[in-house]
Amino acid sequence: MSKQEPDMNTxxxxxxxxxxxxxxxxxxxxxxxxTDVNLTVxxxxxxxxxxxxxxxxxxxxxxxxxxxxxxxxxxxxAGKELTHELKDIxxxxxxxxxxxxxxxxxxxxxxxxxxxxxxxxxxxxxKLEARETAMRYLERVHIPDQVDKxxxxxxxxxxxxxxxxxxxxxxxxxxxxxxxxxxLDPEMxxxxxxxxxxxxxxxxxxxCVTHEMGFARSIADYIVFMxxxxxxxxxxxxxxxxxxxxxxxxxxxxxxxTH
Amino acid sequence: xxxxxxLIFSSIPKLLSGLGLTLExxxxxxxxxxxxxVFTLLMRISGRWFLMAPAVAYIYIFRGTPILVQIFxxxxxxPQFEFIRTGVLWPILREPFWCCVIALSLNAxxxxxxxxxxxxxxxxKGVLEAASAxxxxxxxxxxxxxxxxxxxxxxxxxxxxxxxxxxxxxLASTVTLLEMTGVARTIVAQTFSPYEIFISVAIIYMVMAxxxxxxxxxxxxxxxxxxxxxxx
Amino acid sequence: MSEIxxxxxxxxxxxxxxxxxxxxxxxxxxxxxxxxSAMKLSGSRVTQAIVNAYTVIFRGTPELLVLLxxxxxxxxxLTAIVQFFDPTVKFIExxxxxxxxxxxxxxxxxxxxxxxxxxxxxxxPGHVExxxxxxxxxxxxFVYVRIPQMxxxxxxxxxxxxxxxxxxxxxxxVIGVEEIVFVAEMATTVTxxxxxxxxxxxxxxxxxxxxxxxTVMALEKYANKHLASSR
Ligand SMILES: Nc1ncnc2c1ncn2[C@@H]1O[C@H](COP(=O)(O)OP(=O)(O)O)[C@@H](O)[C@H]1O
Ligand SMILES: [Mg+2]
Numbered sequence: 024m025s026k027q028e029p030d031m032n033t034x035x036x037x038x039x040x041x042x043x044x045x046x047x048x049x050x051x052x053x054x055x056x057x058t059d060v061n062l063t064v065x066x067x068x069x070x071x072x073x074x075x076x077x078x079x080x081x082x083x084x085x086x087x088x089x090x091x092x093x094x095x096x097x098x099x100x101a102g103k104e105l106t107h108e109l110k111d112i113x114x115x116x117x118x119x120x121x122x123x124x125x126x127x128x129x130x131x132x133x134x135x136x137x138x139x140x141x142x143x144x145x146x147x148x149x150k151l152e153a154r155e156t157a158m159r160y161l162e163r164v165h166i167p168d169q170v171d172k173x174x175x176x177x178x179x180x181x182x183x184x185x186x187x188x189x190x191x192x193x194x195x196x197x198x199x200x201x202x203x204x205x206x207l208d209p210e211m212x213x214x215x216x217x218x219x220x221x222x223x224x225x226x227x228x229x230x231c232v233t234h235e236m237g238f239a240r241s242i243a244d245y246i247v248f249m250x251x252x253x254x255x256x257x258x259x260x261x262x263x264x265x266x267x268x269x270x271x272x273x274x275x276x277x278x279x280x281t282h
Numbered sequence: 283x284x285x286x287x288x289l290i291f292s293s294i295p296k297l298l299s300g301l302g303l304t305l306e307x308x309x310x311x312x313x314x315x316x317x318x319x320v321f322t323l324l325m326r327i328s329g330r331w332f333l334m335a336p337a338v339a340y341i342y343i344f345r346g347t348p349i350l351v352q353i354f355x356x357x358x359x360x361p362q363f364e365f366i367r368t369g370v371l372w373p374i375l376r377e378p379f380w381c382c383v384i385a386l387s388l389n390a391x392x393x394x395x396x397x398x399x400x401x402x403x404x405x406x407k408g409v410l411e412a413a414s415a416x417x418x419x420x421x422x423x424x425x426x427x428x429x430x431x432x433x434x435x436x437x438x439x440x441x442x443x444x445x446x447x448x449x450x451x452x453l454a455s456t457v458t459l460l461e462m463t464g465v466a467r468t469i470v471a472q473t474f475s476p477y478e479i480f481i482s483v484a485i486i487y488m489v490m491a492x493x494x495x496x497x498x499x500x501x502x503x504x505x506x507x508x509x510x511x512x513x514x
Numbered sequence: 515m516s517e518i519x520x521x522x523x524x525x526x527x528x529x530x531x532x533x534x535x536x537x538x539x540x541x542x543x544x545x546x547x548x549x550x551s552a553m554k555l556s557g558s559r560v561t562q563a564i565v566n567a568y569t570v571i572f573r574g575t576p577e578l579l580v581l582l583x584x585x586x587x588x589x590x591x592l593t594a595i596v597q598f599f600d601p602t603v604k605f606i607e608x609x610x611x612x613x614x615x616x617x618x619x620x621x622x623x624x625x626x627x628x629x630x631x632x633x634x635x636x637x638x639p640g641h642v643e644x645x646x647x648x649x650x651x652x653x654x655x656f657v658y659v660r661i662p663q664m665x666x667x668x669x670x671x672x673x674x675x676x677x678x679x680x681x682x683x684x685x686x687x688v689i690g691v692e693e694i695v696f697v698a699e700m701a702t703t704v705t706x707x708x709x710x711x712x713x714x715x716x717x718x719x720x721x722x723x724x725x726x727x728x729t730v731m732a733l734e735k736y737a738n739k740h741l742a743s744s745r
Contacts, residue, residue: 090411090414090415113414115417116414116415116416123411127409127411128409128412129412129413129427130509131430131508140426144419144422145417173508173509174508175508189412193416193417345723346720346727347720348682348683348684348685350687351684351695351712351715354695354698354712354715355709355716358702359709360709361708445574448576450576451576453576456688463576463578463579470582470586474590476582476583476590477590480582480586480587483579484575484576484579484580484583487575487579488571488574491574492574
C-alpha cells in the first residue's frame with residue numbers, strides 16, 4: 024500500500040525487512056552457484072547487484088521468488104519463509120515483481136492482455152478494472168499508445184517497459200531486475216533506466232542486477248558485489264566506487280570503468 | 283493401350299460415393315485421435331511415472347508398427363477371442379469401418395501427441411518463468427500461455443499428419459471397405475484399366491492434400507499475426 | 515505355442531524379405547533424393563517444376579495407391595510393349611518384389627528430396643564462404659564443409675523417413691510378396707489364430723523399428739559430438 028508514498032524510509036529500518044537471505048547456498052549438480060549468501064533488504068531500499076558474468080547474480084535474485092530453489096539457508100520474503108512446505112508459492116510471487124533480461128513478454132497476447140492476464144487470473148480483478156490498472160501503468164512507462172500491439176511489433180526498449188508495467192500492475196512490494204538493459208540497443212537503454220529511476224524515486228523497494236554504474240551511483244542505497252557465488256562486499260555507492268575494500272572489487276571496477 | 287476417358291467419367295459417381303466414406307474415416311479418426319492425443323500428452327508431461335510409462339509405451343507401439351498391421355490385428359485378430367465375439371463391443375468390432383476408425387484414431391493419437399509435445403517443448407522457458415513470477419499457477423500457465431503458443435507451433439506438423447491420415451484411410455480397402463481406394467480397386471479388377479482409375483483417384487487424394495495444406499496455411503497465418511513485426 | 519513354432523521359419527524368411535526390400539528401397543530412395551534435391555537446387559525452371567510435381571504427387575497420394583498403380587500399370591504397359599513385337603504373348607507379370615521396392619523408393623524418395631534440399635540450404639553460407647576464402651576448391655568445400663553439416667541437419671528427418679519406409683514394406687503383401695504379413699495370412703488360414711499371428715508381425719516390426727531408432731540416435735549423438743561438448 025505504502026509504495027506510492029514519497030521517500031520517507033529513514034525510520035522504516037526498524038520494521039521487518041522485506042527480503043532476508045541467511046546462509047543461502049545453491050548448487051547446480053556439483054557446481055556451487057551460491058555459497059553462504061547473506062542479504063537483508065528493508066522496505067524502500069534500492070540494492071544494485073553487480074559482479075562478473077557467472078558470479079551467481081541471477082541465481083540469487085531468482086531464489087528470491089523461487090524460480091530456483093535454494094539448497095540450504097533461509098530465505099524470507101514479505102514475511103513468508105520459502106521452504107518446501109510452503110504450499111502457496113504463487114501468493115509470494117505476486118508480491119514480488121520481476122523483470123528479465125530478455126523481456127519475456129507473452130508473445131501471443133497484445134500489450135494490454137500481457138498486463139491484465141495476471142490481474143484477472145491471480146487477483147481475480149474484473150475486466151474493466153484490470154484494463155484501467157493496465158492503462159495507468161502503461162502511462163507510467165510512457166507507452167499508453169502501444170496498448171493494442173503485439174510484443175513483436177515493439178522495439179526492445181518498449182518491450183522492456185511493457186514488462187516493467189506488467190510487473191507493476193500486480194502492485195508488488197518489491198521489484199527484481201535481472202540485467203534489464205543488457206539485451207537492448209544502446210539508444211534504448213536510457214528510456215528503460217528513466218522508468219526505473221522514476222520507480223526508485225517513488226519509493227519502490229528494488230533489487231537490480233545491472234552494470235549501469237551511473238544508474239547505481241544515482242539511486243542505489245547499497246551496491247552488492249558478487250564473485251564466484253559469494254557476496255564479496257556490500258557498500259553504499261560512494262564507498263563502493265571511491266574506496267573498494269577487496270581486490271576482486273577493484274579489479275572488477277577497473278575492467279568495467281576503463282571503457 | 284489408350285487412356286479411356288469415358289471409363290473415368292462413368293466411374294466418377296462410384297468414386298464419389300467412396301470419397302464420402304474416406305471423409306467419414308478421416309474426420310472421425312482425426313477427431314478421436316486428437317482427443318486421445320491431448321490425454322496422452324497430459325500423461326506424458328505429467329511428470330508422474332505411472333502416467334508417463336503407459337503413454338510412452340502407447341506411443342512407442344503405435345509409431346513402431348505399420349498401420350496395416352494394426353488394422354489386421356484389430357479386424358482379423360481380435361475375433362480369435364471368445365470374449366470379444368460374445369462381448370458388448372462385438373457389434374462395433376466386427377465392422378471393418380469401426381475397426382479402421384479405431385486403428386487410425388489410435389495411430390493419430392500417438393503421432394499427434396508427439397507433435398503437440400514438440401509444441402509444448404518449443405515454448406520459450408523464459409516466458410513461462412515470467413508467468414510464474416507473476417504468481418500465475420501451473421495449470422493456468424498451461425491453459426493461457428503454453429497451450430496457445432504450442433498449438434501455433436504444432437500446426438505445420440499437424441497439417442502434415444492430417445495429410446498422412448488422409449492417405450492412411452486408403453488402407454481400409456484391405457479389409458473390404460469400399461472407400462475411395464476400395465472402389466477403385468474393384469473397378470480395376472473388373473475393367474483392368476489401372477491407369478485411368480488409379481490416376482483419377484490419386485488426383486482426388488492430391489486435391490484433398492492440397493486443400494488441407496491451404497486450409498492449415500490460412501489458419502497458420504491467422505494464428506501467427508502476433509509474430510508479424512511491423513515496427514522496428 | 516506349438517502353432518507359432520511351426521511357422522517360425524516362415525516368419526524368419528518373411529522378415530528377411532522385409533529387410534531386403536527395405537535395403538533396396540532405401541538405397542534407391544537416397545539416390546532419388548540426392549538427384550531430386552540437386553535438380554531442385556541447381557536445375558532450370560523446367561527441371562525444378564518437374565521435381566516439384568514429383569514431390570507433390572508422391573507425397574499427396576496414398577502409398578497403397580502408388581504401389582497398385584506401379585504394379586498393375588507396369589504389367590499392362592510392359593505387356594502392351596511386348597505384344598507389339600510378339601502378339602502371341604498373353605500377359606507379362608512384373609516381379610512383385612521389384613515393383614514394391616520401386617514404388618516405396620519413389621514415395622520415400624519424394625520425402626528424401628525435400629530433406630536433402632533443406633539440409634543443403636541449412637548449411638551456414640558463412641562457413642562455405644570462409645572455406646572458399648581459405649582457398650578450398652568448390653569440391654573440397656563440398657566434401658569437407660557441406661557434407662558433414664548436411665549430414666547432421668538431415669539426420670533426424672532421414673531417420674523418420676527410414677521408419678516410414680520400414681512400415682511401408684507391410685503394404686507389399688497386398689501385391690503378393692511373401693513377407694511377414696503374407697506369412698501371417700497363410701498361418702491364419704491354417705491355425706485360425708489370427709491375433710497371435712498378426713501380433714507376431716507387429717512385434718517383428720517393432721523390433722526392426724527399434725533397431726532403426728537406436729541406430730539413428732547413436733548416429734545423431736555422433737554427428738552432434740562437437741555441439742554437445744561446448745555446453
Ligand atoms: N540451470 C542451471 N544449471 C546449471 N548451471 C547453472 C544454471 N543456472 C546457472 N548456472 C550456473 O551458475 C553460475 C551462476 O549463474 P548466474 O546466476 O546466471 O550468473 P550471473 O547472472 O551472475 O551471470 C554460472 O556458472 C552458471 O553456469
Ligand atoms: Mg545473469
